[in-house]
Amino acid sequence: MTGEVENGRDDMVIDEPQAESMRINAVPDGFNPNYLKVYYGKLFPHADIFRWMSYGTDGKHPGCDQSFFGRREFSFTLDNDIYLRFQSFNSASDMENAIKEKCPFKIDIGPVYSVDPAKRHAYAQAGDNVFTPVERELVFDIDMTDYDDVRYCCSGADVCLDCWPLMTIAIKVLDASLRDDFGFNHILWVFSGRRGVHCWVCDAKARRLNNEQRAAVAEYFRVYKGNENSQKKVSLMGQALHPFLARSYTNVLKDFFERKLLSSQQLLSEERYEKILDMIPDEGITSELRGKWQDNRRSSMAKEDINVFRWDQLKHLLQSGKQKAPGVRRCVEEIVFSHAYPRIDMEVSKHMNHLLKAPFCVHPKTGRVCVPIDPDRCEEFDPTNVPTLSKLLGEINMGLRTEGDEWDATSLGQSVRYFRSSFLQPLLKSCKEEIESSFIAKKEQSRNSLTW
Amino acid sequence: MEIVRSQTKASGPGVIPTIPLYRCAPALEVRLEDFEVFAIDRLRVLKGISDGLSRGKKSDEMEKLVTHFWKSNMKHPISSEVTNKDIISHFVLRLVYCRTEEFRKWFLSIETTLFRYRFQLQTSDVQRALMAEFELPYKAVGNVEYEGLKDKLTQVARSIGQSLPSGNAVFYKVPFEEVPELVATRKVYIQKGHAYVAMNQVVSLVVTQFRSHLSKALVLTNRKWTSMIREKESDRLTPIVEALATSYLGPDYSQPKEFAEISLKDIDQVAKSSFPLCMRHLFEKLREDHHLKHGGRMQLGLFLKGVGLPLDDALVFWKSEFSRKVGTERFDKEYAYGIRHNYGKEGKRVDYTPYSCQKIISSTPGVGDHHGCPYRHFSEENLRAALGKMGVSSRALEDVIDKARNKHYQLACTLTFEAVHNSSCDAGVNHPNQYFSDSQSILKGG
Ligand code: SF4
Ligand SMILES: [Zn+2]
Numbered sequence: 044m045t046g047e048v049e050n051g052r053d054d055m056v057i058d059e060p061q062a063e064s065m066r067i068n069a070v071p072d073g074f075n076p077n078y079l080k081v082y083y084g085k086l087f088p089h090a091d092i093f094r095w096m097s098y099g100t101d102g103k104h105p106g107c108d109q110s111f112f113g114r115r116e117f118s119f120t121l122d123n124d125i126y127l128r129f130q131s132f133n134s135a136s137d138m139e140n141a142i143k144e145k146c147p148f149k150i151d152i153g154p155v156y157s158v159d160p161a162k163r164h165a166y167a168q169a170g171d172n173v174f175t176p177v178e179r180e181l182v183f184d185i186d187m188t189d190y191d192d193v194r195y196c197c198s199g200a201d202v203c204l205d206c207w208p209l210m211t212i213a214i215k216v217l218d219a220s221l222r223d224d225f226g227f228n229h230i231l232w233v234f235s236g237r238r239g240v241h242c243w244v245c246d247a248k249a250r251r252l253n254n255e256q257r258a259a260v261a262e263y264f265r266v267y268k269g270n271e272n273s274q275k276k277v278s279l280m281g282q283a284l285h286p287f288l289a290r291s292y293t294n295v296l297k298d299f300f301e302r303k304l305l306s307s308q309q310l311l312s313e314e315r316y317e318k319i320l321d322m323i324p325d326e327g328i329t330s331e332l333r334g335k336w337q338d339n340r341r342s343s344m345a346k347e348d349i350n351v352f353r354w355d356q357l358k359h360l361l362q363s364g365k366q367k368a369p370g371v372r373r374c375v376e377e378i379v380f381s382h383a384y385p386r387i388d389m390e391v392s393k394h395m396n397h398l399l400k401a402p403f404c405v406h407p408k409t410g411r412v413c414v415p416i417d418p419d420r421c422e423e424f425d426p427t428n429v430p431t432l433s434k435l436l437g438e439i440n441m442g443l444r445t446e447g448d449e450w451d452a453t454s455l456g457q458s459v460r461y462f463r464s465s466f467l468q469p470l471l472k473s474c475k476e477e478i479e480s481s482f483i484a485k486k487e488q489s490r491n492s493l494t495w
Numbered sequence: 496m497e498i499v500r501s502q503t504k505a506s507g508p509g510v511i512p513t514i515p516l517y518r519c520a521p522a523l524e525v526r527l528e529d530f531e532v533f534a535i536d537r538l539r540v541l542k543g544i545s546d547g548l549s550r551g552k553k554s555d556e557m558e559k560l561v562t563h564f565w566k567s568n569m570k571h572p573i574s575s576e577v578t579n580k581d582i583i584s585h586f587v588l589r590l591v592y593c594r595t596e597e598f599r600k601w602f603l604s605i606e607t608t609l610f611r612y613r614f615q616l617q618t619s620d621v622q623r624a625l626m627a628e629f630e631l632p633y634k635a636v637g638n639v640e641y642e643g644l645k646d647k648l649t650q651v652a653r654s655i656g657q658s659l660p661s662g663n664a665v666f667y668k669v670p671f672e673e674v675p676e677l678v679a680t681r682k683v684y685i686q687k688g689h690a691y692v693a694m695n696q697v698v699s700l701v702v703t704q705f706r707s708h709l710s711k712a713l714v715l716t717n718r719k720w721t722s723m724i725r726e727k728e729s730d731r732l733t734p735i736v737e738a739l740a741t742s743y744l745g746p747d748y749s750q751p752k753e754f755a756e757i758s759l760k761d762i763d764q765v766a767k768s769s770f771p772l773c774m775r776h777l778f779e780k781l782r783e784d785h786h787l788k789h790g791g792r793m794q795l796g797l798f799l800k801g802v803g804l805p806l807d808d809a810l811v812f813w814k815s816e817f818s819r820k821v822g823t824e825r826f827d828k829e830y831a832y833g834i835r836h837n838y839g840k841e842g843k844r845v846d847y848t849p850y851s852c853q854k855i856i857s858s859t860p861g862v863g864d865h866h867g868c869p870y871r872h873f874s875e876e877n878l879r880a881a882l883g884k885m886g887v888s889s890r891a892l893e894d895v896i897d898k899a900r901n902k903h904y905q906l907a908c909t910l911t912f913e914a915v916h917n918s919s920c921d922a923g924v925n926h927p928n929q930y931f932s933d934s935q936s937i938l939k940g941g
Contacts, residue, residue, distance in 0.1 A: 225671060226688025248688070252672060259675035263685075283653035285681045 074410035093135040099474030106482030116153030151398035154179035181249040184391040186239035205307040213385035236406025261392040311353040414458040537584035561612040593717040769934035785820035790866040801849035801928040870904035
C-alpha cells in the first residue's frame with residue numbers, strides 16, 4: 044500500500060478529541076461503522092455517482108469511450124486510517140460492491156488517468172509518462188479554518204450560524220464568476236460535512252484544463268497577498284477594481300458584511316475595532332474615529348447595533364469628498380474584502396491529481412452527510428441541520444418507505460433529488476451531445492483523410 | 496534552398512525583418528562546423544537567460560539581458576545568413592535537448608522566454624505579421640461588440656494602471672484558457688469563457704502558441720532521434736550533439752596556461768584559498784588516502800591542467816601521493832600514462848578539456864568515488880561540515896544550503912564564493928576553472 048497522501052486536509056484522518064467534534068452534532072452517537080454499513084447498503088446513491096463519473100460514456104452510442112470510468116482514481120480511507128489509493132472500477136456494480144464491502148470512512152475522487160490507475164505499475168516500464176492524469180473536474184475547497192482571523196464566534200473545526208455566512212458568500216461570489224466570467228454551466232456545490240464547502244466544475248472544458256490553466260483560474264479568485272507565516276492581507280491596487288471584484292463587492296460582499304458579519308462578529312466592538320483601525324493608513328482619521336468611539340461607548344445605543352453605527356461613521360469619514368488619497372478611499376473596500384471575500388485552498392485547485400472527498404460521504408466526526416448545496420438557495424442552507432447518519436437510520440427504521448428507493452422517504456431524499464434533477468440531468472444531456480458531435484466530427488475527418 | 500516561410504519573406508527587399516517561428520526544419524545543407532558553432536553561440540544566449548531567470552531578474556532587466564546576449568552571440572558576418580544561423584542553431588539544440596524530460600523542460604522554458612522578449616521588442620506591425628503567421632483563429636473584436644464592452648475594458652485597463660487607447664483600440668476575443676497568465680493576474684476582462692486581450696497583451700497569446708508548438712515538436716524530435724537519427728548519424732552528428740549536451744560555454748580552459756598560475760610548492764595553500772569545493776574535496780582526499788578513483792583523477796587532473804600546472808609538475812604531484820599507496824613502479828605503469836594522456840591531446844576533443852560545472856553536476860559518483868559536485872552529491876550534513884571548514888559564516892551557510900536544497904547548485908557555489916571572498920561574483924560560477932581564476936584575481940588584486 045502506498046502511503047502517498049495527496050490530500051492533506053483535516054478531515055482525512057481522525058485525530059481530534061471526540062468532545063470537540065461533537066459540538067456541532069446534536070446526536071451524540073453520530074457516527075459508527077455499523078451505521079455506515081447500513082448507509083452504504085441502503086442510502087448512498089451509488090448509481091448516481093457512477094453516472095456522474097461516467098459523463099455519458101456508459102451509453103450505447105458508438106462514440107462512447109468505454110474505458111473512461113475505469114480510468115478514474117478513487118481512494119478509500121478505511122477504519123484505522125488505512126488509506127487505499129488508486130482504486131478503480133470497471134462498472135457500476137464493481138464500484139458499489141467495493142464500497143459496500145470496504146465500507147470506507149471516506150471516499151475521495153481523483154483524476155481520470157491515461158490508463159487504469161490500478162494497473163499503473165504495469166505501464167511504468169513502458170517509457171516516460173504513460174501514466175498521467177488526463178481529465179479532472181476543476182475543484183475548489185473552501186474551509187472555515189482559513190477564516191480564523193476574522194471570525195470570533197468559533198475557531199478551528201467548529202462552525203455556527205454566525206460564521207456560516209462566510210461560506211454562503213464564497214458560494215455566491217465563485218458561482219457567479221464561474222458561470223458569468225468563465226462560462227461554465229455544470230457546477231456542483233457540496234457541504235464538506237463539517238466546516239466548509241467543495242465545488243466541482245464539471246463542464247468538458249473545465250475537466251480538460253491543464254495545471255497551469257487551473258492555477259490561473261484559482262489565482263483570478265485570489266486577492267490575498269502574503270504567505271502562511273504573515274498576516275493575510277488584501278491589497279487592492281489600481282485606480283479601479285477589476286470588474287469581477289467590483290461586481291462581487293456590490294452584489295455580495297458589501298451587503299453580507301454590513302447586514303450580517305458586522306454585528307454577528309461584533310467587528311467594531313470595543314475589543315475589536317483597533318484591528319480595523321489598523322487597516323486605515325491615515326493617522327488623522329484613525330484618531331478621530333477612536334475619539335468618537337470612546338465617547339459613544341458611554342451613550343446608550345439601544346435602537347441600533349453599535350457595529351453598524353460605527354461602520355457608518357467610518358465610511359462617512361473615509362469616503363467623504365475631503366479624502367483625496369485613493370489609498371484611503373479604497374480602504375473601505377479593503378476592510379470588507381479582508382473580512383468577507385472567499386479564501387480558497389489554492390493547492391487543491393491547481394493540480395489535476397489532487398483528491399477531493401466525494402459528495403454523499405458521511406463525515407466521520409460529525410456524522411453529517413456531505414450533501415449538495417443549491418447555489419441559488421445557498422442562503423437557506425443550515426450546516427447544523429444537515430441529516431446525520433443516526434437520524435437517517437432512525438428514519439429508515441420507522442419504515443416510512445412504501446416503494447422505490449430507500450432514501451426517497453428520508454431527509455436525504457431532497458438532496459438526492461436535487462443532485463439528479465439540477466445537476467446530473469443537464470450535465471448528462473450536454474455530455475451526450477458532445478459525444479455525438481465529436482463522433483460525427485471524427486468521422487468527417489477520417490472520411491476527408493481517406494480521399495487524400 | 497528551402498527555408499521556413501518567415502525567412503523567405505524577411506529576406507525580400509523592403510520587408511521588415513521578423514522572428515522565425517521554427518515551424519519546420521530547414522532543408523538546407525549545413526556545414527558541420529556551422530552546426531556546432533551556431534549551436535554553441537545560441538547555447539550561450541540560452542545559458543545567459545537561464546542564469547538571469549534563476550537569479551530572479553525583473554522583466555526590464557531580462558529584456559536588456561536578452562538583447563545583450565542575442566546581439567553579442569547571434570551575429571553573422573553575412574547579413575543574409577543571420578536568420579539561417581538563428582534557425583539552424585535552434586534546430587540543432589532541439590536535437591541536443593530533446594532527449595530527457597528535464598532537458599526538454601529547460602529548453603522549452605528558455606526558448607519560450609527568449610521568444611517572448613524578442614517578440615516584445617518588435618514593432619506592432621511586425622507583431623501583427625507574426626500573429627498572422629501563427630494563423631491564430633482569433634479575430635479582432637468588431638465595433639459593435641467593442642462599444643458594448645467599452646466600459647468594462649476601461650475598468651480593467653484602469654485596474655492595472657493603464658488607460659484604454661483612444662479611438663478604436665484593437666482587442667482579440669480568445670478562450671480564457673489560451674491566456675492563463677493574463678487571467679491569473681486579472682489583466683483581462685473575461686466574459687462567458689472569453690478573454691478580451693488588448694494589442695499590447697498579445698504577447699501572451701503568441702507565447703502560449705509558441706510554447707505548445709515547441710513542446711509537441713520536442714517530443715517528436717526525441718522520437719525521431721531515438722528511432723533513427725542517432726543511429727544514422729553515429730559518426731557525424733551524434734558525437735557533436737552528445738558533447739553539446741554537457742558542454743561548457745565560458746572561456747577556453749583546454750589549453751594549459753602559458754604561465755603557470757600555480758606551482759607545486761604552494762599548491763596546498765592555493766587549494767585552500769581558491770579551489771571550488773568540488774576540487775578542494777578531491778585534493779584533500781588525495782592527500783589523505785593517497786589515492787583517487789578514475790572519475791576523481793579525471794576531474795581533478797584536468798582542472799589542474801586548466802589552472803596551469805605543467806605536465807612535469809603534475810606527474811610529480813600525482814606520483815608523490817600514489818606511490819605511497821601503490822608504490823612507484825605501479826604508478827609509472829598504471830597511472831602515469833593517464834596523466835600524460837590528459838595533457839597529450841590538444842584542444843578539440845571535448846573529453847580532455849577541464850570539466851564544466853554542468854558536466855560535474857550531472858556526473859554520477861558511485862561507491863568510493865569522491866568526484867562530482869558537493870552541492871549536489873553531498874548529504875546536507877556533510878555539506879554543512881565542508882562549508883564550515885571553508886570558513887563560510889553561519890548566516891551565509893543557510894543561504895547556500897537553501898540554494899542547494901532547491902537544486903541551484905551553481906548558485907550555491909556562487910554564494911560560497913562570495914562568502915569566502917567577501918566579494919561579489921556577478922557572472923556566477925559556471926566552471927571550476929573560472930572559480931579558480933576569479934578567486935586568484937581577487938586575491939592577487941587585493
Ligand atoms: S558548482 Fe561547479 S565549481 Fe562549484 S562545486 Fe559544483 S562543480 Fe565545482
Ligand atoms: Zn461560528
